[in-house]
Amino acid sequence: MEIFGVPLQAMFGQLLLGLVNGSFYAMLSLGLAVIFGLLNIINFTHGAVYMMGAYGAYILMSAFGIGYWPALVLAPLAVGVVGMVIERTMLRWLYKLDHLYGLLLTFGLTLVLEGLFRSVYGVSGQPYPVPDLLRGATDVGFMTLPNYRAWVVVASLGVCLATWYVIERTRLGAYLRAGTENPRLVQAFGINVPLMITLTYGFGVALAAFAGVLAAPVIQVNPLMGSNLIIVVFAVVVIGGMGSILGSIVTGLGLGIIEGLTKVYYPEASSTVVFVIMALVLMVRPAGLFGREK
Amino acid sequence: MKRKLISILVGMALATAPLTPVFAQAKAAGAPKLSDGVVRIGVLTDMSGLYSDLGGAGSVLAAKMAIDDFKAAEKGKAFPIELVSADHQNKADVGAQKAREWYDTQGVDMVTDVLNSAVALAVTKVTAEKKRIMIDTGAASTRLTNEDCTPYTVHYVYDTYALANGTGNAIVKQGGKTWFFLTADYAFGHSLEADTSNVVKAGGGQVLGAVRHPLNASDFSSFLLQAQASKAQVVGLANAGGDTINSIKAANEFGLTKTQTLAGLLVFITDIHSLTLQVAQGMMLTDGWYWDQNDDARKFGKRYFEQIKKMPSMNQAGVYSAVTTYLKAIQAAGTDNSEAVMAQMKKMKINDMFAKNGYIRADGRMVHDMYLMQVKKPADSKYPWDYFTVKATIPAEEAFQPLAKSTCPLIKK
Numbered sequence: 001m002e003i004f005g006v007p008l009q010a011m012f013g014q015l016l017l018g019l020v021n022g023s024f025y026a027m028l029s030l031g032l033a034v035i036f037g038l039l040n041i042i043n044f045t046h047g048a049v050y051m052m053g054a055y056g057a058y059i060l061m062s063a064f065g066i067g068y069w070p071a072l073v074l075a076p077l078a079v080g081v082v083g084m085v086i087e088r089t090m091l092r093w094l095y096k097l098d099h100l101y102g103l104l105l106t107f108g109l110t111l112v113l114e115g116l117f118r119s120v121y122g123v124s125g126q127p128y129p130v131p132d133l134l135r136g137a138t139d140v141g142f143m144t145l146p147n148y149r150a151w152v153v154v155a156s157l158g159v160c161l162a163t164w165y166v167i168e169r170t171r172l173g174a175y176l177r178a179g180t181e182n183p184r185l186v187q188a189f190g191i192n193v194p195l196m197i198t199l200t201y202g203f204g205v206a207l208a209a210f211a212g213v214l215a216a217p218v219i220q221v222n223p224l225m226g227s228n229l230i231i232v233v234f235a236v237v238v239i240g241g242m243g244s245i246l247g248s249i250v251t252g253l254g255l256g257i258i259e260g261l262t263k264v265y266y267p268e269a270s271s272t273v274v275f276v277i278m279a280l281v282l283m284v285r286p287a288g289l290f291g292r293e294k
Numbered sequence: 295m296k297r298k299l300i301s302i303l304v305g306m307a308l309a310t311a312p313l314t315p316v317f318a319q320a321k322a323a324g325a326p327k328l329s330d331g332v333v334r335i336g337v338l339t340d341m342s343g344l345y346s347d348l349g350g351a352g353s354v355l356a357a358k359m360a361i362d363d364f365k366a367a368e369k370g371k372a373f374p375i376e377l378v379s380a381d382h383q384n385k386a387d388v389g390a391q392k393a394r395e396w397y398d399t400q401g402v403d404m405v406t407d408v409l410n411s412a413v414a415l416a417v418t419k420v421t422a423e424k425k426r427i428m429i430d431t432g433a434a435s436t437r438l439t440n441e442d443c444t445p446y447t448v449h450y451v452y453d454t455y456a457l458a459n460g461t462g463n464a465i466v467k468q469g470g471k472t473w474f475f476l477t478a479d480y481a482f483g484h485s486l487e488a489d490t491s492n493v494v495k496a497g498g499g500q501v502l503g504a505v506r507h508p509l510n511a512s513d514f515s516s517f518l519l520q521a522q523a524s525k526a527q528v529v530g531l532a533n534a535g536g537d538t539i540n541s542i543k544a545a546n547e548f549g550l551t552k553t554q555t556l557a558g559l560l561v562f563i564t565d566i567h568s569l570t571l572q573v574a575q576g577m578m579l580t581d582g583w584y585w586d587q588n589d590d591a592r593k594f595g596k597r598y599f600e601q602i603k604k605m606p607s608m609n610q611a612g613v614y615s616a617v618t619t620y621l622k623a624i625q626a627a628g629t630d631n632s633e634a635v636m637a638q639m640k641k642m643k644i645n646d647m648f649a650k651n652g653y654i655r656a657d658g659r660m661v662h663d664m665y666l667m668q669v670k671k672p673a674d675s676k677y678p679w680d681y682f683t684v685k686a687t688i689p690a691e692e693a694f695q696p697l698a699k700s701t702c703p704l705i706k707k
Binding site (some may be wrong): 007013014017018020022071115118119122123124125126127129130137143144146148149218219220222224225228229260263264267268270271287 | 304316342343344345347348397479505506507508509510511512513515517518519520523535536539540543544548549564565569570572573
C-alpha cells in the first residue's frame with residue numbers, strides 16, 4: 001500500500017521521526033511559553049541556553065568524568081542558576097518597559113554567549129556518545145528505531161506534561177499565574193513574587209538546557225547549534241499562541257510531524273514549511289491557535 | 295685614557311664585525327628587489343565562523359612557521375618578510391574589501407588561505423585587478439581554475455573535481471555501483487553531486503536518486519531513512535561541515551552503516567576528530583594531505599601540534615607550503631614583481647612536506663598527488679589523531695581535472 005507514492009511502512013517511519021523532532025520543539029517552545037506567559041519576556045537566549053545545556057553535559061563528561069544520567073540533572077541545574085543570575089542582574093530592570101527591550105537584551109546576550117563558547121571550544125563541535133544503556137536500535141516492524149530516539153520522545157513528553165500539570169493544575173501554578181496577572185495583590189498576600197519570577201525564569205532556562213543534554217548524543221555539540229533551532233522554535237510559539245503552555249506542546253509535536261512529511265515529499269522546503277504555516281495561522285488567527293486575544 | 299678609547303673602539307669593531315660580512319654576502323647573492331623593501335603576506339580566512347577550525351588561527355600559525363623556517367634556512371640573510379591576517383567572516387564583500395585595503399594601503403604582495411569559494415571568487419577578481427598574487431588553499435570551487443581563472447591566482451590544495459573523482463572512482467572500482475546522494479541544497483552541494491555522479495556513471499555505476507536538504511538542517515534522520523529505502527550500496531554525502539557531521543552521526547545511529555557504505559565527499563580531519571572514530575569508522579574520503587602520511591609531514595604535524603594542540607588540516611598544511619613556495623620563488627626570481635614571481639612559481643617543482651613533485655599549471659591549478667583515506671576502527675588507532683589509513687595514492691595526473699578540459703581562457707588551444 002502506498003500513500004502518494006510513498007510506501008506505508010516508510011510513511012510510519014517518517015511520522016515517528018517527525019514526532020521525535022517535534023518533542024524537541026515542544027520542550028524548547030514550552031520554556032519560551034512559560035517565560036513569556038509569566039514574565040512577558042521574549043527570551044532570545046533560549047537557543048544559547050540549549051547549547052549551554054549540551055556543552056554542560058560535554059564539560060561534565062570530559063573534565064569530571066560524569067556520565068549522561070547525572071548530567072541530565074546537573075547540567076540543567078547549573079544552567080538554570082546562570083539563568084537566574086541573568087534574571088536578577090539584568091532582565092529585572094526591563095519588566096516595566098516594552099517587550100522589545102527584553103528581546104534586544106536577550107539577543108545581545110545570545111551573541112555574547114555563543115561568541116564565548118566559540119572562542120573557547122572552536123566551531124567544529126565536540127563529540128558526545130550515546131549512553132550505553134540506550135545504544136542500539138529496536139526493530140519496530142516498519143523501521144529500526146534507535147533506542148535513544150525513543151527515550152527522547154518519552155523524556156520530553158514526560159517533562160512537558162509535568163510542567164503543564166504544575167502550572168495549570170496545582171496551587172504553586174495558581175500562585176505563579178496570579179503573580180503575573182497582579183503582582184501587587186499577590187505580594188500583599190505574603191507571597192514573594194520577585195523570588196517566584198526568578199525561579200520561573202530559572203526553570204524555563206533549565207528546560208532548554210535539558211533539551212540540550214537530550215540533543216547532545218544525536219546532533220553535533222557546537223556553539224551555533226542553538227541559533228539554527230531558535231527561529232523555528234519561535235515560530236512554534238507564535239503558531240501555538242504566545243504564552244499558551246498546552247498550545248506550545250501540541251504545536252511543537254504537530255509541526256515536527258508536518259516537517260517530517262515535507263522532508264519526504266519536497267525536502268527542499270523542509271526548513272521553510274514551518275514559516276509558511278506561521279504566516280497562514282497569523283492571517284486567520286492572529287493570537288495563534290491556542291492563544292487568547294487580549 | 296687613550297687605552298680606554300682604543301678598547302672601546304676595538305669592542306665596537308668586534309661587535310659589528312659579524313654583521314658586516316653578512317651584509318656583504320647578502321648583496322653578493324643578489325638580494326631580491328622588493329617593491330617597498332618588504333614582502334608582505336596576508337592570511338585572509340575565517341577566524342571565528344564555521345570554517346575557523348579548518349583555517350583560522352591555525353592558518354596564521356602555519357604561515358608564521360613557513361616564514362620562520364624560510365628565514366632559518368637562509369641563515370639570517372633572508373629579505374624582510376611581514377605577516378598580516380584578517381577575518382573575512384565568510385562574506386564575499388568583506389573579503390574583497392579587506393583584500394583591496396591590503397593591496398592599496400598596506401602593500402600586501404600575496405594573500406593566502408581564502409577558504410570559502412564565494413569569498414575566493416570575489417578576492418581573485420580584486421587580486422587580478424591590483425596585479426598581486428592569491429594562492430588559495432581553502433576554497434573548493436573549480437571555477438577558480440576554469441571560467442574565473444586569472445594569471446594571478448593559484449589554486450593550491452584541492453577542488454570539488456579532485457574530491458569527487460578520488461572518492462567516487464575508488465568506491466566504484468571496489469564494487470560500489472549504485473549510489474544515492476544526500477546533497478546540501480545550494481551551489482556547492484549541487485556541483486559536488488554532479489561531479490561525483492559523472493564519475494560514478496563513467497565507471498559503470500548508477501545513481502538511484504538524491505535528496506536535497508536545506509543548509510544547516512540539524513536533523514538528518516528523515517533523509518537517511520530515504521537513503522536507506524533506496525537500497526543503494528553507497529550513500530554519498532555532498533555536503534560539508536556540520537551537515538556532514540550530523541549526517542554521519544545519524545547514519546550511525548540508524549544502523550545505515552551496517553548495510554551501506556558512506557562516502558564523505560568533503561570531510562576534513564577536524565570533522566573526524568569531532569565525530570570520534572567510534573562513529574566515523576570505515577568511511578572513505580579524499581584528502582590532499584595527512585599529517586601521518588610520511589616523515590616530513592609527521593615532523594611538521596608534531597611541531598604544529600605543540601603550538602596549538604591540534605593537528606593541521608590539509609588547508610593549514612597547504613598554507614605552509616604555499617607561503618614557502620612563494621618565498622622561494624621571490625628568492626629565485628630576484629624580485630617580488632607579481633608577473634615574475636608567478637612565472638617562477640610555474641617553472642618550479644614543489645617538493646616539501648606537503649607535496650612531492652607538485653607543479654602549477656597554466657590555469658593556476660597546483661597539481662599534486664591526492665590520497666584516498668579510510669577512517670580507522672577505534673581499535674586500530676594507536677595514538678592521538680591516528681585517524682586514517684592511506685588506501686591509495688591518486689597520482690597527480692589523475693587527481694585533477696585534465697588541462698585539456700579546463701575552460702580557463704588563459705590556455706591556448
